[in-house]
Amino acid sequence: MLCSRIRTLRTMRQAVPLDCEKAKALLQSTDTFLFDCDGVLWNGGDVIKDANAVVNKLQELGKKVFLVTNNSTKTRDEYVAKCAKLGFNCNEPQVISTSYLTVQYLKSLHFDKKVYLVGSSGLSREMDAAGIRHLGEGPDVMEGNVFDGRLDHIRLDPEVGAVVVGFDSHISFNKILKASSYLKNPDVLFIATNRDERFPMEHIVCPGTGTMVTAVAVASGREPTIMGKPSREVFEALRRQHGLDPARTVMVGDK
Structure with a gap:
């Protein structure tokens, strides 16, 4: 039975x-x-045929299974709830999201400043849980023309020590401006969850985090440290935390 399901997945x-x-x-x-x-x-809220059966059977056979996602819009507990709804038997330590990886990376640096966040609630809630102060979440839209003195009110927080860019449906000129301005200081960290070009959708093009990261990178003239796939950080984190043997590990992806 598992053989046939592996063939269909x-x-x-x-x-x-x-x-x-x-x-x-x-x-x-x-x-x-x-x-x-x-x-x-x-895909969205729909399970791909037989995917849950394969994941659950692998665990019944004693295999370690981890869900590794570049999507930073949810916390790990939200992913566990989604897994339960779609029929996957997974718990929180099995979910490796870029929102979680970002927080773990900052903690490993003993980071104690503020984060300017271009991102969603998945990142902000993971930061809240870890006690990391942040600002920038939510809409930030400029009214009027940028060349009509609209930049005079911009004030940067001197306590910001890192810029984190994840998926942000409220991405705007103001956010790119502020993120890039913070990054003028070479001591401010530049971290991105991933550089995925788009989300997998059939009928429309949904720009991914990579479009937002590239905008900040071009404006600031700096390159970020990437947390998610295919960077080494995600796999090194798995090896450190769970003792994985790369020679006996398989990654299942769509590109």
Whole structure:
């Protein structure tokens, strides 16, 4: 049964289906499976056919399973709730999100300043839980023409020590301006959750975090430290926290 489900769990256009013998060999040589989420396990609020059955069966077979997502719009407990709703048997330590990774990275640096956040509530709530002060969440729109003295009111907080850019549906000129202005100070950290170009949707193009990160990077002339896939940070964090053996680990993604 698992062999047939592994064959049907195909989201990559160029993926080659496994026959039963190859599926068995894969299982024998692998201790840990890392699954991307959007476009691999689910699309929006809909589970991809047989994805939950495969994930749950792998765990029944004693395999370690982690859900690794670049999407920073939710906290880990929100992802656990979504997993339960869609039929995945997962708990919070199995969810590795870029909002969580960002907070862990700041904590590892003993960061004690404020964060200017270009991002969503998933990031802000993870920061709140860790006691990291932040500002910038929510709409910030400039009224009128930028060249009509509209910049005179801009004030930068001297306590900001990092700029964090994640997905932000309220991205605006003001936010790019402020983020870039903070980054004029070389001591201010520049962190981004990921550089994904777009979200996997069929009928429209939904710009991803990469479009927002690139805007700040171009304006500031600086390159960020990336938390999510395919950077090394996410995999090093998994190895540090869970002792994974890369030689016996498989990543399942859609690109």
